[in-house]
Amino acid sequence: TQWRLAIEEAPGSVQDAYAQEFARLVAERTDGAVSVTVYPYGALGTSDDITEQLRMGGLQFAMSSPGHLGKSIPELQALLLHFLFTDDEATNRAALADPEIRAAVEPLFPPLGLELMSILPEGWMVWTTKQPVRGPEDFAGIKTRTMTSPLLLATYDAFGANPQAMPYGEVYSALQLDMIDAQVNPLFAIEEMSFYEVTDYLVRAKPAPFLTTFLSNHDFLAGLAPELRATVDGIVADLEPFLAEHQRSVNEERLAEMLAAKPSLTVIELEPAEREAFRELAQPLRDVYLERAGQGGQEVLDALESAIERARG
Numbered sequence: 672t673q674w675r676l677a678i679e680e681a682p683g684s685v686q687d688a689y690a691q692e693f694a695r696l697v698a699e700r701t702d703g704a705v706s707v708t709v710y711p712y713g714a715l716g717t718s719d720d721i722t723e724q725l726r727m728g729g730l731q732f733a734m735s736s737p738g739h740l741g742k743s744i745p746e747l748q749a750l751l752l753h754f755l756f757t758d759d760e761a762t763n764r765a766a767l768a769d770p771e772i773r774a775a776v777e778p779l780f781p782p783l784g785l786e787l788m789s790i791l792p793e794g795w796m797v798w799t800t801k802q803p804v805r806g807p808e809d810f811a812g813i814k815t816r817t818m819t820s821p822l823l824l825a826t827y828d829a830f831g832a833n834p835q836a837m838p839y840g841e842v843y844s845a846l847q848l849d850m851i852d853a854q855v856n857p858l859f860a861i862e863e864m865s866f867y868e869v870t871d872y873l874v875r876a877k878p879a880p881f882l883t884t885f886l887s888n889h890d891f892l893a894g895l896a897p898e899l900r901a902t903v904d905g906i907v908a909d910l911e912p913f914l915a916e917h918q919r920s921v922n923e924e925r926l927a928e929m930l931a932a933k934p935s936l937t938v939i940e941l942e943p944a945e946r947e948a949f950r951e952l953a954q955p956l957r958d959v960y961l962e963r964a965g966q967g968g969q970e971v972l973d974a975l976e977s978a979i980e981r982a983r984g
């Protein structure tokens with residue numbers, strides 16, 4: 672048996688590390704009866720294309736970031752709220768592992784023919800810009816590419832930037848051709864997509880963690896023999912801690928590689944007071960989120976906030 676798993680990133684990426692490990696464990700624990708083929712970004716289209724293929728059953732598994740999937744599942748955009756999580760990755764990880772969050776988020780997927788396997792961290796969002804950005808005033812008029820979920824556009828609008836949605840694969844040339852001036856992604860992605868070649872500043876503000884969801888096709892999962900289903904669930908549970916450590920080291924390594932490849936690249940670490948200005952602008956986005964995500968969105972946000980509180984305590 673052959674299962675198809677599509678990731679939204681290049682070979683060697685954080686999603687690829689998870690996918691390869693998943694594939695390895697599936698082969699190992701089924702004694703080779705099942706093999707998983709991993710399709711990198713580009714092989715099957717954009718993030719939206721991959722999600723569509725997963726829904727239709729052409730794929731059994733896929734990574735689908737809320738940054739894009741939030742267009743179809745507005746409630747999921749709670750995971751995109753800026754300055755919602757703490758500044759500490761271990762605390763955020765503990766919050767995301769909270770059963771209350773799983774219970775709130777899981778039911779959002781089956782209506783689309785999907786099933787949530789895991790919520791995975793890929794590192795802090797970093798702004799790459801052509802001009803230094805230390806406060807919202809510096810974002811004025813800066814055309815900033817975000818992922819395509821409307822809450823992200825609203826967020827960077829609130830920050831004073833001029834946000835533009837576009838697929839991941841178009842960002843490099845858009846920066847190169849000055850169609851955009853900035854973009855937002857974790858360090859490893861900035862390195863592997865070469866965004867640093869066409870920008871000059873890496874602005875570290877810890878505005879939000881980049882989170883993705885690892886999904887399966889609903890009917891495929893429901894139709895698995897119980898023993899195989901238990902094997903898959905066991906692998907996903909065992910891999911839960913895998914990316915937390917992996918992404919941290921990959922992100923730091925890639926930062927060093929970028930600085931070595933382009934010494935003129937300038938890292939701007941925002942001071943607490945500078946972050947505060949963005950945090951304040953981010954607060955009203957909760958209401959924007961709730962307007963769009965309704966009662967279901969309220970439940971997801973409540974679950975997230977109480978899980979974050981518990982993880983803090």
Ligand code: 6CS
Binds near residue numbers: 679736818857881
């Ligand atoms: O910016 C994006 O669209 C993409 N960024 C990453 C790091 N992963 C997937 C996502 O689609």
